[in-house]
Each structure stands twice: as C-alpha cells, then as structure tokens.
Amino acid sequence: MTSIPDKSSVVLVSGGSRGLGLEIVRALVDAGHRVATFSRQLTAELDEFIGQHSDLVSFRVGDLADPDSLEGVVRDIEVQFGPIDVLINNAAVARDGILSVMRPQDIEEVIRINLTGTLLLTRSVTRKMMLRRRGNVINISSIVGIRGYRGLASYSATKAGLDAATRALARELGEVNIRVNSVAPGYLETNMSESLDPEHRQQIVRRTPLGRLGTPGDITGAILFLMSDQAAFITGQSLVIDGGITC
Amino acid sequence: MTRAELEQRIIAAIKSTIAESTGKAGAAVTIDSKLDRGSIGLDSLGWATVIVRLEAELGADPFRTESTRGLQTVSDIVDLYQKTLETQS
Numbered sequence: 001m002t003s004i005p006d007k008s009s010v011v012l013v014s015g016g017s018r019g020l021g022l023e024i025v026r027a028l029v030d031a032g033h034r035v036a037t038f039s040r041q042l043t044a045e046l047d048e049f050i051g052q053h054s055d056l057v058s059f060r061v062g063d064l065a066d067p068d069s070l071e072g073v074v075r076d077i078e079v080q081f082g083p084i085d086v087l088i089n090n091a092a093v094a095r096d097g098i099l100s101v102m103r104p105q106d107i108e109e110v111i112r113i114n115l116t117g118t119l120l121l122t123r124s125v126t127r128k129m130m131l132r133r134r135g136n137v138i139n140i141s142s143i144v145g146i147r148g149y150r151g152l153a154s155y156s157a158t159k160a161g162l163d164a165a166t167r168a169l170a171r172e173l174g175e176v177n178i179r180v181n182s183v184a185p186g187y188l189e190t191n192m193s194e195s196l197d198p199e200h201r202q203q204i205v206r207r208t209p210l211g212r213l214g215t216p217g218d219i220t221g222a223i224l225f226l227m228s229d230q231a232a233f234i235t236g237q238s239l240v241i242d243g244g245i246t247c
Numbered sequence: 248m249t250r251a252e253l254e255q256r257i258i259a260a261i262k263s264t265i266a267e268s269t270g271k272a273g274a275a276v277t278i279d280s281k282l283d284r285g286s287i288g289l290d291s292l293g294w295a296t297v298i299v300r301l302e303a304e305l306g307a308d309p310f311r312t313e314s315t316r317g318l319q320t321v322s323d324i325v326d327l328y329q330k331t332l333e334t335q336s
C-alpha cells in the first residue's frame with residue numbers, strides 16, 4: 001500500500017486486546033510499526049499474536065478509568081520501544097438504554113472511560129510529543145457522535161466530545177507539528193455490534209448505500225493513511241467511514 | 248404491601264403504558280408474560296415509562312442500581328421491586 005510510511009513508528013493503541021483495536025494492532029505490525037497496547041485484560045487472540053511478533057508488539061494491563069495505571073503504561077512503553085510517535089485512542093465502552101432510566105453509575109462509567117480516561121492518556125502522551133515537536137493522535141469516534149441514535153445518549157456524548165477535542169487539540173498542537181484527527185466508523189462487525197438483533201441489523205444494511213456493515217479492515221486503511229506523510233497537511237478532521245449511512 | 252398487591256400494581260402500570268403507546272386498552276399481561284417486544288409490545292422507551300411510572304407510585308426504582316439484563320418475565324420484575332421495597336423499609 002502506498003500510504004504506509006517508510007520509517008517505523010512507535011504507536012500506542014488503547015484497547016488493542018480485541019475487536020477493532022486488535023485489528024489496528026495487526027495492521028500496524030503488518031506495516032512494520034512497533035505497537036504497544038493495553039486494556040484491562042489480555043485476550044488469547046492478542047497473546048497469540050504477540051507470540052508471533054514479540055519484538056514488534058507488547059501488551060500491558062491498564063485501565064482508562066484509573067489514571068495512575070495510564071502513567072505507568074506510558075512510562076513502560078517508552079522504556080521498551082522509545083518515544084511514542086502515534087497515539088490511537090481506540091478503547092471505549094458502550095452502555096445502551098433510555099437515559100431517563102439508565103443507572104447513574106453506567107452513565108458515569110461511560111464518560112469516565114471514553115472521555116476522561118482518553119483525555120488523560122492524551123495529556124500524558126502529548127506532553128512528550130510537544131517536547132519532540134512532532135506526533136500524531138488519532139481518535140476513534142463514531143457516527144453516533146454526529147447523528148442521533150436512540151438509546152446511546154451517554155456513549156454518543158463521549159464520541160461527540162472526542163470529535164470536539166480533536167478539533168481543539170489540532171489548534172493547540174499544530175504549532176508543535178502534532179496532528180490530531182478522528183475516524184468515525186459506522187456499524188462494524190465486532191463484539192460491540194454482536195448484540196444487534198437481526199431485524200435491526202437488516203435495517204442498518206438496507207439504509208447503507210454500500211449495503212453492508214463495515215469491517216475493521218475498512219477502518220485500518222484510513223488510520224494508516226492518517227498516520228502517513230501523505231496526510232501531512234490534514235489535522236482537526238473527522239473522517240466518517242460508514243458505507244454512506246449518514247450521507 | 249403484599250406480593251399480590253405489588254404484582255397488581257406492576258401489571259397495571261405495564262397495561263396503562265401499553266394502552267398509552269398503542270391506543271388500545273385491555274392488553275393481556277400476566278405474571279408469566281415474557282418481556283421482549285414481540286411478546287408484550289413495549290420497546291425500550293415503553294419500559295422506561297413503566298419504570299418512571301412505578302417510581303412515582305411506589306417510591307422505588309430498582310434500576311437505579313440493578314441492571315435490566317437477565318430479566319425475562321413480569322415475575323422477575325416483581326421480584327426486583329419486592330427486594331428494593333424491603334430494603335427501603
């Protein structure tokens with residue numbers, strides 16, 4: 001692929017243990033990058049992948065809801081691989097339900113993990129990028145941050161929040177040559193969408209001009225592009241990848 | 248409140264919510280009715296309305312702390328309200 005950078009970058013991916021995050025880790029390693037990831041639990045799939053590429057990929061236990069664990073994750077990665085060139089904020093949780101009867105603790109958890117945790121991680125990583133005067137941050141947001149979907153008020157708020165942070169940070173950090181963009185997938189075939197009932201799934205497919213759900217591969221290509229020098233003049237943008245469902 | 252009274256109050260709240268959302272009264276709801284949309288005809292907003300209505304009537308909302316996962320029948324809902332009302336009193 002022409003968009004793959006020549007030199008290998010050190011990339012930190014949050015939530016690379018499964019779903020889209022794991023596919024991002026795989027695609028980055030295939031493209032020759034060194035990748036560190038963390039989540040609350042290691043999975044057998046990621047463990048197997050690390051076994052095959054132990055020099056290029058590493059995992060640590062870390063929890064976005066626990067700021068101290070994030071500081072530790074960032075420190076360890078820098079010791080192992082060197083300074084972080086690219087941060088991919090992928091980890092998130094979704095809790096659905098009509099807001100008026102959602103458990104307050106669920107609302108708070110979604111915001112704590114998806115928004116506060118992600119901002120704290122970004123704070124910690126971009127501090128170092130600022131000193132090196134280069135870096136790249138890619139936030140995984142979602143189409144629910146730009147269109148209304150019932151039952152997802154708090155999750156959507158975190159995704160719209162991430163897109164807003166993307167624009168603000170692009171302005172803050174452009175001067176020190178750090179680009180910040182977001183990728184907003186539509187419905188993907190991952191664990192998060194497994195809970196869709198068949199009727200709802202059919203409805204999504206019918207409403208999507210390209211006639212299917214997205215795959216993680218649809219997203220990883222865009223991430224590699226945004227990381228690459230071909231995207232050197234792109235910052236503060238949200239790239240919607242949804243087969244046209246929101247167009 | 249006895250278990251039988253609680254059952255009646257909860258079934259009544261479900262029935263009035265169904266009546267409001269479909270415009271038709273007299274839905275058949277029993278203690279063994281299944282909760283999924285196909286069986287009882289309430290979607291997530293309908294259930295939210297039932298919960299809010301019951302909080303106003305009973306002064307209790309078990310779903311402030313409990314998850315709705317695993318609930319299958321009206322009887323499961325009654326169990327939850329009973330437990331919550333007992334711990335409140």
Ligand SMILES: NC(=O)c1ccc[n+]([C@@H]2O[C@H](COP(=O)([O-])OP(=O)(O)OC[C@H]3O[C@@H](n4cnc5c(N)ncnc54)[C@H](OP(=O)(O)O)[C@@H]3O)[C@@H](O)[C@H]2O)c1
Nearest residue numbers: 015017018019020039040041063064091092142188190192
């Ligand atoms: N799937 C879709 O249809 C879809 C659509 C649009 C956008 N997205 C976005 O794409 C991203 C990935 O979604 P996915 O479908 O791949 O989700 P997923 O399969 O549920 O995976 C989420 C990942 O995040 C990690 N994670 C969750 N909470 C964490 C925490 N507190 N600390 C650290 N890591 C945590 C999980 O690992 P642990 O549980 O072990 O921590 C896991 O590795 C998310 O940002 C999501 O919002 C997904």
